[in-house]
Amino acid sequence: MGMNRILGMTLAEQILSEHSGREVRAGEIAIVNVDLAYTQDGTGPLAVRKILEMGFGKVYHPQKTIFFFDHASPSPRIELSNDHAFLRDFAQKTGIQVSEVGLGISHQVVAESYVRPGDVVIGADSHTCTGGALGAFATGVGSTDVAVAIALGKIWLRVPETIRVVAEGKLPLGVYGKDIILHLIGKISAAGGTYKALEFLGDTIENLNMAGRMTIANMAVEAGAKVGLFRSDEITRQWLECMGRSEDFKRWAPDPNAVYEQTVKISAQELKPTIACPHQVDNIKTIEEVGEVKVDQVFLGTSCNGRLEDLHVAAQMLKGKKVYPKTRMIVTPGSRQVYKEALKDGTLEIFIESGALITPPGCGGCVGLHEGVLGDGEVCLATQPRNFKGRMGSPKSFIYLGSLAVAGATAIEGKIADPRKYL
Amino acid sequence: MKGKAWKFGDAISTDHIIPGRYFYLRSNLPELSKHILEYERPGFSEMVSSGDFIVAGKNFGLGSSREHAALVIKLNGIQAVLAKSFARIFYRNCFNNGLPAIICDTDRIKEGDELELFLDEGKIINHTKNETISFSPFPPVMKRILSDGGLVEHIKKYKDLKLV
Numbered sequence: 001m002g003m004n005r006i007l008g009m010t011l012a013e014q015i016l017s018e019h020s021g022r023e024v025r026a027g028e029i030a031i032v033n034v035d036l037a038y039t040q041d042g043t044g045p046l047a048v049r050k051i052l053e054m055g056f057g058k059v060y061h062p063q064k065t066i067f068f069f070d071h072a073s074p075s076p077r078i079e080l081s082n083d084h085a086f087l088r089d090f091a092q093k094t095g096i097q098v099s100e101v102g103l104g105i106s107h108q109v110v111a112e113s114y115v116r117p118g119d120v121v122i123g124a125d126s127h128t129c130t131g132g133a134l135g136a137f138a139t140g141v142g143s144t145d146v147a148v149a150i151a152l153g154k155i156w157l158r159v160p161e162t163i164r165v166v167a168e169g170k171l172p173l174g175v176y177g178k179d180i181i182l183h184l185i186g187k188i189s190a191a192g193g194t195y196k197a198l199e200f201l202g203d204t205i206e207n208l209n210m211a212g213r214m215t216i217a218n219m220a221v222e223a224g225a226k227v228g229l230f231r232s233d234e235i236t237r238q239w240l241e242c243m244g245r246s247e248d249f250k251r252w253a254p255d256p257n258a259v260y261e262q263t264v265k266i267s268a269q270e271l272k273p274t275i276a277c278p279h280q281v282d283n284i285k286t287i288e289e290v291g292e293v294k295v296d297q298v299f300l301g302t303s304c305n306g307r308l309e310d311l312h313v314a315a316q317m318l319k320g321k322k323v324y325p326k327t328r329m330i331v332t333p334g335s336r337q338v339y340k341e342a343l344k345d346g347t348l349e350i351f352i353e354s355g356a357l358i359t360p361p362g363c364g365g366c367v368g369l370h371e372g373v374l375g376d377g378e379v380c381l382a383t384q385p386r387n388f389k390g391r392m393g394s395p396k397s398f399i400y401l402g403s404l405a406v407a408g409a410t411a412i413e414g415k416i417a418d419p420r421k422y423l
Numbered sequence: 424m425k426g427k428a429w430k431f432g433d434a435i436s437t438d439h440i441i442p443g444r445y446f447y448l449r450s451n452l453p454e455l456s457k458h459i460l461e462y463e464r465p466g467f468s469e470m471v472s473s474g475d476f477i478v479a480g481k482n483f484g485l486g487s488s489r490e491h492a493a494l495v496i497k498l499n500g501i502q503a504v505l506a507k508s509f510a511r512i513f514y515r516n517c518f519n520n521g522l523p524a525i526i527c528d529t530d531r532i533k534e535g536d537e538l539e540l541f542l543d544e545g546k547i548i549n550h551t552k553n554e555t556i557s558f559s560p561f562p563p564v565m566k567r568i569l570s571d572g573g574l575v576e577h578i579k580k581y582k583d584l585k586l587v
Binding site (some may be wrong): 029030031038041043045046050053054055064066071072077079080082083086124125126140141142144145147148151152154155156158190191194195224226280367368369373386388389390391395418 | 434436438439442443444446447448449450451462481482485486487488489490491493494508509510511512515517519520549560563564573574577578579583584587
């Protein structure tokens with residue numbers, strides 16, 4: 001895209017213009033071509049019923065449509081096994097791709113294997129915005145919208161205004177992408193980005209690895225945002241190369257004179273390990289402010305923090321130590337690829353020796369279906385993106401959200417703990 | 424059609440509207456619908472009558488993309504959801520299923536107030552308080568989807584997206 005426009009464009013405006021065949025600006029409604037559409041096992045069955053209701057027997061681009069089995073994975077109930085069978089059957093008939101039980105979380109797998117910078121990605125899962133880390137306009141929708149995207153290869157979108165988030169300075173020891181995004185949500189609130197795009201810029205972001213960027217993009221929706229966008233740069237290129245997809249790299253950056261709705265500045269040096277307390281993701285405290293909170297379960301993983309780099313941080317802290325005897329620690333790798341790498345490099349062995357348990361790759365306990373459902377009064381420190389009341393099981397349980405490092409320290413002490421003394 | 428107001432607070436998430444633990448009922452919508460908002464108000468499905476309104480505060484429907492949240496509201500006969508603001512995905516899901524999501528000042532509406540919605544005129548009459556609450560017209564694209572009876576009906580009619 002050109003850099004010499006009189007009125008510059010944000011990343012969102014650039015990508016949506018390219019996919020709608022005309023120049024579109026914030027506030028306009030655009031019919032946008034979709035590069036990749038996917039569902040998970042909780043939203044897929046309804047999407048299939050909507051496709052059939054609309055009268056479509058085939059899909060627009062079966063090679064670029066994926067059904068993921070990650071939420072109930074493997075299925076813990078007959079009803080869910082039947083839903084899975086229903087999805088497999090429709091995929092078989094239409095040629096839609098299937099990402100089977102055990103292959104991992106949709107957002108992690110598409111980042112590894114499908115999403116390209118500048119793509120439009122539509123997923124029937126709110127955390128589809130994770131793909132923004134690669135510079136893709138990736139956004140979550142419901143089953144009907146994804147059904148249209150699957151059947152027609154397009155979707156209507158309102159071109160969002162953009163909030164520019166500029167993070168500058170070096171991250172202190174023990175502070176990660178998770179702390180940046182939790183801090184931001186605390187600052188602008190869980191509704192602060194509603195209908196908007198967030199665009200992350202500044203030297204802190206430029207120096208952040210892909211795992212950190214994905215954590216931030218993943219939680220854009222927790223601020224209400226439609227997308228959390230990053231420019232694609234050398235780190236993006238290297239990451240794609242590691243995934244064997246060098247040819248998918250393309251450089252995308254906002255125009256220097258792009259028009260933003262507002263700018264939010266974050267000074268990285270001032271950040272501390274940050275916690276979202278029950279039951280709202282914008283109930284933010286620093287680790288010092290949280291006080292003594294005993295923890296029954298520590299949960300590591302999810303589309304927010306289930307990557308190899310994340311597991312490494314926690315494993316380093318647990319090496320040669322034991323998980324606190326009254327605390328369970330559950331580790332769920334984000335994908336089979338993460339699982340395999342963590343197995344090969346000894347990360348999983350460290351977890352197992354410390355007393356943690358490893359589940360199959362997938363969404364794990366985050367949705368309250370299986371693999372760590374919380375009972376009445378139980379407290380969990382989780383690396384997932386959400387802590388709504390009852391999210392992981394009992395409505396009388398309590399979920400605190402923090403980084404992988406906080407999870408590691410908490411597993412050792414059995415209470416929410418400051419990771420900095422272990423690093 | 425007149426209906427009764429059921430009041431809820433701020434930040435009611437889709438997990439509140441239909442908890443993840445009922446994931447296994449998503450292909451059994453009549454059963455799923457019985458669990459609507461049960462953490463916030465146990466037995467709500469049995470209290471609510473056809474034509475009633477959910478009236479809430481800020482950021483209603485935040486969280487997961489589960490369209491089942493909008494569906495169970497509709498299946499319980501709720502005529503419209505009124506809130507100070509809505510989360511994005513939930514807002515789309517409502518219109519896609521022909522359920523009006525109306526942004527207005529909900530502070531003056533109290534639990535049990537008798538409301539009447541005049542969609543085309545952009546107003547709600549609170550018969551209990553003898554007051555009129557006006558709201559801004561829907562964005563044209565949402566209006567189109569709603570008047571077609573939801574996005575599925577729109578697609579059936581045009582075999583395409585004819586929204587702009």
